[in-house]
Amino acid sequence: MNDTPKHTLTVIERIEEPGNILRVKLAAADGAPLPPFTAGAHIDVRLQDGDLDLWRQYSLCSDPAQTDHYEIGVLRAPNSRGGSEALHRLAVVGARFTIDGPRNHFALTEDAAQTVLFGGGIGITPMLAMAQRLHRLGRDFVVHYCTRSDSATAFRDVIAVAPWADRVVFHHDDRDPAQRLDPARDLPPPSADTHLYVCGPAGFMEWVIGAATTAGHAPGNIHREYFSAEVDVSGDRFEVTARRSGVTVSVGPEDTIAKALARVGVSITVKCEEGVCGTCVTDILDGTPDHRDRFLTDEERAEGTMLCVCCSRARSKTLILDI
Numbered sequence: 001m002n003d004t005p006k007h008t009l010t011v012i013e014r015i016e017e018p019g020n021i022l023r024v025k026l027a028a029a030d031g032a033p034l035p036p037f038t039a040g041a042h043i044d045v046r047l048q049d050g051d052l053d054l055w056r057q058y059s060l061c062s063d064p065a066q067t068d069h070y071e072i073g074v075l076r077a078p079n080s081r082g083g084s085e086a087l088h089r090l091a092v093v094g095a096r097f098t099i100d101g102p103r104n105h106f107a108l109t110e111d112a113a114q115t116v117l118f119g120g121g122i123g124i125t126p127m128l129a130m131a132q133r134l135h136r137l138g139r140d141f142v143v144h145y146c147t148r149s150d151s152a153t154a155f156r157d158v159i160a161v162a163p164w165a166d167r168v169v170f171h172h173d174d175r176d177p178a179q180r181l182d183p184a185r186d187l188p189p190p191s192a193d194t195h196l197y198v199c200g201p202a203g204f205m206e207w208v209i210g211a212a213t214t215a216g217h218a219p220g221n222i223h224r225e226y227f228s229a230e231v232d233v234s235g236d237r238f239e240v241t242a243r244r245s246g247v248t249v250s251v252g253p254e255d256t257i258a259k260a261l262a263r264v265g266v267s268i269t270v271k272c273e274e275g276v277c278g279t280c281v282t283d284i285l286d287g288t289p290d291h292r293d294r295f296l297t298d299e300e301r302a303e304g305t306m307l308c309v310c311c312s313r314a315r316s317k318t319l320i321l322d323i
């Protein structure tokens, strides 16, 4: 899952938006075209500052038809592990960042008869790229954009001049309850040709996904992308065998598979460390996983043939991995 080339991009513009959101435009230093991407894709950005050295994933919100630059939107989250604050601090014009990707775990079904995009707060970013793509394709779509208030709503100016501005329905928490998102009113009727996309804070996502599921939308038509997640990695001790590496390690109650294997020299690339990016997905040869991530689909969990080693554990005494 980690086979895209890394490259260095330069900040060509930073735009402060309401709601503690920073828009950052990145381009090659020589202006060369960037690798193409599809709507819903993200890039991994390496953030290095003193002792800090993190990879963070940011959805691309620019038009997928443009390859002269990438644009991301980043919410400053003071209670996070420091990635977003570092990006707000470091992303000045001329700053250079190592980028991995783009890659897409949140791809559009481009031939859907109807598409409804639900963006909560910073979760609007992938929806902006999707809206641009759907408009270009001439598809039927609606964007529901939920924020705390009008004054905390980022990307208003971008949306106002978009040729699809009339497809966006704004919902603000501090306004008349009648204009807030109401799944009973705002979800379309379920159909095999109707696809829903949901991104935003975990509570918002679970609310919308739960309502869509209850309304009868097929799980395969409800697409989701988590930016971050509270993940509990603790549990009973178990053993992990890395079959191709020929080692077995014990994973303690507060330990992770990735850390336990790294201690004996078996390195698996880890980025988000909270089960949302999919970088660390590893194939299982034997044993029963205890999935703690938000990345795998329900079908993939049920198959039990892979797991995210940054956070997931084992229900069996031993797990044998293909690494």
Ligand code: FES
Pocket: 269, 270, 271, 272, 273, 274, 275, 276, 277, 278, 279, 280, 281, 293, 295, 308, 309, 310, 311
């Ligand atoms: S490192 Fe992101 S899912 Fe494991």
